Amino acid sequence: MNNSNNNGTFILKILRSDTGSVYEIPVNSASILIETIKESISTVTNLSPTDQILLGDTTLLSNRTLESYGINRDKEIYLYNKKIIDNPSLRPEDIDIPIQELYNRNMYKNTRDYDNSSNLIQKLAGLEIQLRCQVLHIQYIKETFDKKLVQCQNVIYEMGVQKKASNFAINNYRDYKEKLMIKHHNAFSVNYKRVFNNCESLIQTFESDMNKLKQIKLHDSHRTMLRNTLADCIPEMEVRRWYEQCKREFESAKSKVSEYDFQTTATNDALDMEIKKISPLSLEEAQSLLKILIEHCRQLPTYLLSFNSNSEKIRKHMELIQQKGTTQAEAQNLFMSFSEIKQSQEQSLQSSNIMNPDALRAINGIARNKNIASQYSFDILRLVSRLQDKIKKISNLYPVMSETVTQLSVWKLIGKLI
Known part of the structure; x- marks a missing residue:
């Protein structure tokens, strides 16, 4: 992973578990709330913030900042679909x-x-x-x-x-x-x-x-x-x-x-x-x-x-x-x-x-x-x-x-x- 750029921006690489898709979310400041990151993810995944489970080194809570988890440079974040847990009958869409x-x-x-x-x-x-x-x-x-x-x-x-x-x-x-x-x-x-x-x-x-x-x-x-x-x-x-x-x-x-x-x-x-x-x-x-x-x-x-x-x-x-x-x-x-x-x-x-x-x-x-x-x-x-x-x-x-x-x-x- 590369360090943050000189202007303080860095990339969160979002790895989605249920589909295998990968998204890159640019971040301007480590003081940004996890909730804001989830909102950015929802625009590219159609997965609402409440249906997102994000794991870094631990579960990332919506009311905390990236900085509070020590995330201030390029990092991989894992995205899990909470709907899968809430709805046992939900099945993946076959390709x-x-x-x-x-x-x-x-x-x-x-x-x-x-x-x-x-x-x-x-x-x-x-x-x-x-x-x-x-x-x-x-x-x-x-x-x-x-x-x-x-x-x-x-x-x-x-x-x-x-x-x-x-x-x-x-x-x-x-x-x-x-x-x-x-x-x-x-x-x-x-x-x-x-x-x-x-x-x-x-x-x-x-x-x-x-x-x-x-x-x-x-x-x-x-x-x-x-x-x-x-x-x-x-x-x-x-x-x-x-x-x-x-x-x-x-x-x-x-x-x-x-x-x-x-x-x-x-x-x-x-x-x-x-x-x-x-x-x-x-x-x-x-x-x-x-x-x-x-x-x-x-x-x-x-x-x-x-x-x-x-x-x-x-x-x-x-x-x-x-x-x-x-x-x-x-x-x-x-x-x-x-x-x-x-x-x-x-x-x-x-x-x-x-x-x-x-x-x-x-x-x-x-x-x-x-x-x-x-x-x-x-x-x-x-x-x-x-x-x-x-x-x-x-x-x-x-x-x-x-x-x-x-x-x-x-x-x-x-x-x-x-």
């Missing part, structure tokens, strides 16, 4: 790279009168026109194949963008999971272990601590008939009720935390399993098909050159005939010779050399691969969104469980004992 126009073309026009003529010179003139028509026809085939090649190259480029955007969404999910779920869970675990150990130790030693209090004699100056030991100085029955209550609350908290740990572990394992099931989007088949098409397109100019050469030969012969005339025998020989050339070229035009079935299948195959890639990008976005929702639900338990742990009544018992 088609039609090849029918390669067949639906009348090669010879207005040459029937020449064919039916009994005049050899007129027949030769008809042949000249027909050979020229063959040149135009193969030129049309070549140009059409060249256009299909460009279309296929663009389609494969878009597939590459879709693959890149899908991988980015998966990696963004992993970061999200790491930062939110793992971080919070680890923080909770540290707090829980500290409180748990203190509470468990206090509960386990309660009876022995009470016995110790009973063994500690009061100073003579504080001793009475009813108070002989430290244990006599506390409301033992009340403390024991607190103790039983704390035990129940502690066991309840342990049970909740255990269930929470189970849910967290099970969810984490399930999320990891779902991610592992994802097969990476492969471009190998499409790229192999493209090689077939490229090779075919490389061969067509050779045929065009040959057809042009034959057309030029008969044109020159016809010029000589017009200038000097010809004999019946010479005209007959020319007619036979160029008729054979015409028939040979007609066969070539229908043969696998020019109408290569592998090249035609390659075009259809690349279109099919693009449709698979588009569906893949839809599926990945929905999967990532669903997994993030699961993480949020588990993460929402952290504050509740933390409060459960810190509010254990054991601390009230400690206060009573103190």
